[in-house]
Amino acid sequence: MSGAALAPSFGLSQFRAERESDWQRLEQLLDLVEKKSPKRLTNQDLIELPRLYRATLSALSIARETSLDGSMIAYLESLSTRAYFILYGCREPLWHQVGSFFASGWAAAVRGIRGEIVLIAALFFASALAGYALVLSDPTWFSALVPGEMASGRDMQASADYLRGTLYDPPEQGGLEVFATYLFTHNAQISILAFALGFAFGIPTFFLIAQNGVMLGAFYAVFVPKGLGWGLTGWLMIHGTTELSAIILAGAAGLHIGRAVAFPGMRTRFAAAGDAGRRGALVMIGVVIMLLVAGLLEGFARQLIVDDGARYAIAALMLAFWILYFTLAGRSLDDRP
Known part of the structure; x- marks a missing residue:
């Protein structure tokens, strides 16, 4: 039949x-x-x-x-x-989903990878110290660590007056907007790659975060000996408390996936990676938002505000906001079954 x-x-x-x-x-x-x-x-x-x-x-x-x-x-x-x-299926209205994301989902996802955040942050700042010490001990390392288009004349041969001008002069005089755009684009690419390559047991993520930290340290080795470390920090941190935090979160999200792939525990490797990927994706949606905020601060606040005190005040305000948000948002929902 x-x-x-x-x-x-x-x-x-x-x-x-x-x-x-x-x-x-x-x-x-x-x-x-x-x-x-x-x-x-x-x-x-x-x-x-x-x-x-x-x-x-x-x-x-x-x-x-x-x-x-x-x-x-x-x-x-x-x-x-x-x-x-x-x-x-989820039939919740879009605006409810967006509200839930900002009210609890994003912050809860970030708290879920706090171990990876601590590790990535430690790697980043340790790499920055290593880059600083390396360039101070041998200035020829600067050109090997920092691409020429990023340096844009801000190297070991630059005079103190020139470097000061890049921090405080209007953009048309100091060429600040070119460097700012390059820096933002570079950091956005680093964030995306650090997350996307996390599945390879987190190894590329470690490399990218360390590379970014080393470059930051190399720049400090240029400015600090000329008495401009304080000014450089204010110039960077007016947007950097948001942008560097985004990079660290992206790296932590990538490492979270890599750790799940390498050590799935009692679950299958595929299931562990899927759970970690969903949490990491939530974090990365927020990272994109942070990068957009950093871009606004970089494109406007840093260009228009040249007073160190005001720069540090904005940097501290943004850092406090992110810390409080990720610590407290949706905290009462974390213990739900």
Whole structure:
């Protein structure tokens, strides 16, 4: 007999007759939800919907096992899929989802990778110290550590007056906007790569974060000996408390995935990576927002504000905001089952 043939005691017409009323009723309820509103369902409909879904799944299983008509199987698969998304899919309005993300989701995801954050932050600042010491001990290292387009004349041969001008002169005189744009683009690329390459056991992430820290330290080795360390810090940190925090979070999210791949525990490696990836993705959505905020601070505040006190005040305010937000936002929801 052909694959569509039925067992003697199991006819297609009988199978359909016994169950078709349930399928039609389920389809009617799904149409009501999809074309109008879930609010149109009565209490009886809400009780009936899961039962009809389970009955349809059971019919689909039987149809597959007994090789019933292919068009019927396709119909039942489509009906089951629609019911699944109605019952288990997220139908929360977009603005509710956005509000939930900022109210608790983002901060909770960040707190979930706090161990990786501490490790990445330690690596970054240790690398910065290493870069500073290395360039001070041998100035020829500067050109090896810092790309020429990033340095833009800010190297070991630059005079104190020239370096001071790059910190305080208007952009058209100091060329500050070119360096600022390059720095922002570079840091955005580092953030994305540090996260995206985390699946390789976090090794590329470590390298990228260390490289960025070394370059920062190399710049300090140029400015500090000329008495401009304080000014450089204010110039960088007016946006850097946001931008560097974003880089550290991106690196931590990448490392979180790498750690899950390397040490999945009792779960399969695929399941562990999936859980870590979902948390990391939440963190990275926030990182993009932080980079946009840093870009605004870099493009406007740092260009227009040349007073060190004001720069440090803005930097401290932004740092305090991020620390308080990630520490407190949604904290009461963390212990939910």
